[in-house]
Amino acid sequence: MKNYNKKNMKKYAAIVLMGILIQAMTSCSTKSDIKGTKEEAVVQELKNKTIELTKLQFESSKMSLGKKELKDFHEVVKATGMFDVPPENRVSVSSYYSGTVKEIKLLPGERVKKGQLLFTLENPEFVQLQQDFLEAKGQLIYLQSDFERQKNLSQDNVSSQKTFLKSESDYMVTKVRMQSLSKKLALMNINANLLTLDNIRSTIIVNSPISGYVTQVDISKGAFLNTSQTAINIVNTDELHLELKIFEKDLLKVKLGQAIKFRIQEDKSNSYDASVHLVNKTIDTKDRTVGIHGHLEGTNMSNKFNPGMYVEAEIYATSSQKLALPEDALVEIDGKYFALVLSNSSNKGYTFVKKEIKVGATNDGFVEVLNAMDFDENTQFLTKGAFNLITE
Structure with missing residues (x-):
């Protein structure tokens, strides 16, 4: 019985030992596989990154x-707007006197200089005005001589005071009338000092008040132009600038002198420089926007752009490197x-x-x-x- 138990115990111990060896071998194999997998993953990751x-x-x-x-990085304020010119650089030409257009040879887009003849008007009333001036001028010579004579006679008590006052009144009234007619002739571009019976004319010329480009022609040869009617529009682009709008929420970010980068719709690949010159003090209550006036930087800007062109702009509010x-x-x-x-x-x-x-x-x-x-x-x-x- 004892020998049997000893044999069984030996067999049991052998089986347990075998199990431990198998478990150990299995464990080593698993750890080796895991280690191998991790190393392969690291190699693969490095391979993907290299x-x-x-x-x-x-x-x-x-x-x-x-x-x-x-x-340089900037806090940017978005803005939209257009090119514009100052009010004094945009004129609507008319005439102080009505008349029939006798001559005009202008086309939209044509450049004109200040003082250049734009068109001529014809009216018989122009002749009457010149006649009235020459008559007043002739009367004034006589009345001035009579006034001076009556003045001397009055001082010597030879002539009555009444006669002297009458000559003085006639002289002054005619003098005022002649000066008034002279001003009217000047508005017709007629020099009263050079006016004689030989150069009275029935036409007057209308000259350009500024240099610039003709943008619109509203008259034609033979048409009758009234005094309140616009004949030609002219714009001077030498002082072209930006009129932009920003939202009310961005108002405190914008200051005078800040840089502006802008692009035009027709060529968004190129940008141009400007700077903030004025900030409007009122807010548009409809769309809650504020007007920004920008000055262009660079040469020949007026040759590149036209008033009314739409622009998209960025105002550089703050800068840092x-x-x-x-x-x-x-x-x-x-x-x-x-x-x-x-x-x-x-x-x-x-x-x-x-x-x-x-x-x-x-x-x-x-x-x-x-x-x-x-x-x-x-x-x-x-x-x-x-x-x-x-x-x-």
Whole structure:
């Protein structure tokens, strides 16, 4: 009985020992597999983040390298508006006197100079006005002589005071009438000092009050022009400026002298410079906007733009310098931004590592890098060509 129990115990111990060995072997195998899987995952992750390029690939794709750099970033106030000119640079030409249009040779868009003849009017009444002036002028010579004579006689008590006062009155009335007629002739562009019986005419000329461009012609040859009727519109674009509107909520951000970048609808690829010159003190109660007057900066602006052209503008309210990368250096994937950082370069090519970039504000083709401290000042980024490499 004892021998039997000893045999059974030996068998049991052998079975337990075998189980422990099997468990140990299984455990070692599992740990080894897990370790192997993790190592493979790390290698695969590094492989996904690392990109190698030959020099030929780099150059043929016209790629380029660059570093993070300080760029000006602005708090921008959006504005819309148009080009305009000061009121004194926009005129509606009419005539102080009515008449029939005898001559006009202007077309819209034509440039005119100040004092240039625009058109001529004809009216028989012009002749009568010149006749009245010459008659008054002739009478004044006699009346002045009579007045001076009566004045001397009155002082010597030879002539009565009544006669003297009558001559004085006639002289003064005629003198006032002649001066009044002289002013009227001046409004007709007739020089009263040069007017004689030989140069009385039935036509008058209307000259341009400013230099500029003809924008509208409302008369034609043979038409009758009334005194209250506009004949021609002229605009001088030498003092072209911006008339913009901003929302009431942005009013406190805008100050005199702030920079303005604006674009026109016809060419949004180019931007132009201006500055805030005036801020309106009243608010439009309908759309809650405020008017901004901007002065253009640069030469020949009046030759590029026309009054009334629509513009979209950005007013740079505040400015600060921030470390940034070009927009082309960043690629967005699932809401995150990545860039390729140069880790190694040799005669054969380049090695890049994909790194996540925390982005901030954008301005003029550059993006603020919020985690700029993660990269030293000598770190080089692939600034051109990253998109195709990261998204492949």
